[in-house]
Amino acid sequence: MPLVRVPATTANLGPGFDTLGMALDLYDELLIEAAPALEITVTGEGEATIPRGPENIAYRAALAVFARAGRPAVNLKIAMYNSIPVARGLGSSAAALVGGLVGANALLGEPLSRDELVNLATNLEGHPDNVAPAILGGLVVAARDGDKVYCRRLEPPAGLMTVVAIPQFTLSTRVSRGVLPARVALSDAVFNLSRVGLLLAAVQAGDLELMGKMMEDKLHQPYRLPLVPGMGEVFAAAREAGALAVALSGSGPSVIAFCRGRKPEVGPAMAAAFARHGVACTVKELAPCPQGALIV
Numbered sequence: 001m002p003l004v005r006v007p008a009t010t011a012n013l014g015p016g017f018d019t020l021g022m023a024l025d026l027y028d029e030l031l032i033e034a035a036p037a038l039e040i041t042v043t044g045e046g047e048a049t050i051p052r053g054p055e056n057i058a059y060r061a062a063l064a065v066f067a068r069a070g071r072p073a074v075n076l077k078i079a080m081y082n083s084i085p086v087a088r089g090l091g092s093s094a095a096a097l098v099g100g101l102v103g104a105n106a107l108l109g110e111p112l113s114r115d116e117l118v119n120l121a122t123n124l125e126g127h128p129d130n131v132a133p134a135i136l137g138g139l140v141v142a143a144r145d146g147d148k149v150y151c152r153r154l155e156p157p158a159g160l161m162t163v164v165a166i167p168q169f170t171l172s173t174r175v176s177r178g179v180l181p182a183r184v185a186l187s188d189a190v191f192n193l194s195r196v197g198l199l200l201a202a203v204q205a206g207d208l209e210l211m212g213k214m215m216e217d218k219l220h221q222p223y224r225l226p227l228v229p230g231m232g233e234v235f236a237a238a239r240e241a242g243a244l245a246v247a248l249s250g251s252g253p254s255v256i257a258f259c260r261g262r263k264p265e266v267g268p269a270m271a272a273a274f275a276r277h278g279v280a281c282t283v284k285e286l287a288p289c290p291q292g293a294l295i296v
């Protein structure tokens, strides 16, 4: 009966829309076993809202592993113990999906490789930047080529810490992608391209200062501003309190500050800025997580 532990993830890291993501030390756990009938239980985050029928993401992911491995589908009992807030930009859907994939793969004796799991997960989720770090851990850069995903895991720089302000309201990725334009200016594309390149060079060199400078974005955050009341002010508050950089975490609404070591002033400053716009939030200090999904 495999118990899978899957980390939360923060996607985009500013300029790396649908390309960069990093695992964080906050986890969902999922227990999976064959059973006489489908049974899904949810404890913790999302216990009042997450579907418990065949439409459940983890269950659908598990069935995809059976199909890909050429094994007949069986009924499953899945118990989820969730700490990742749902629909807040911390990769809750990716964690559920990866939990189902890795759990089912373990149940079947691991017929699929990690690369095959990343491909399958990306095709189910629609983009690789949460599922790839949820599987591989660390900081991952990923590129899709049709159904195939190329990705590389990098070690997050030593001393990097994050502070995440998590609003009480939810924002689904579907809605947050709905406000993005179909076309962007060449100058905006170049702005992001150049920053992603230098951001990765900074990560490899362990240069937190340069990393912080290269986290601005013109491809998605400006369009998402209206969906997150106070977002601009929260960014400014985090920087003034000493953060190296600030970004929308995934598709939001959480805002993530990147810091050199612990910076206890940053969380309260972000929460106060959100509060000025009528948004209640919780604050978590999260370290990068070097380890991806794991059978515990």
Ligand SMILES: Nc1ncnc2c1ncn2[C@@H]1O[C@H](COP(=O)(O)OP(=O)(O)OP(=O)(O)O)[C@@H](O)[C@H]1O
Pocket (backbone or CB within 6 Å): 009, 011, 028, 046, 049, 050, 051, 056, 057, 058, 080, 082, 085, 086, 087, 088, 089, 090, 091, 092, 093, 094, 095, 096, 130, 171, 172, 173, 174, 249, 250, 251, 252
């Ligand atoms: N443990 C879970 N089991 C099944 N479904 C889940 C689970 N956690 C989240 N989900 C589903 O995923 C949806 C949220 O996914 P969505 O992509 O909108 O947000 P997110 O993954 O939390 O944020 P982001 O992708 O921006 O990091 C929820 O509406 C819920 O139905």
Ligand SMILES: N[C@@H](CCO)C(=O)O
Pocket (backbone or CB within 6 Å): 011, 012, 017, 018, 019, 091, 127, 129, 130, 173, 176, 177, 220, 250, 251
């Ligand atoms: N890259 C995705 C991450 C959402 O999970 C987005 O920003 O829409």
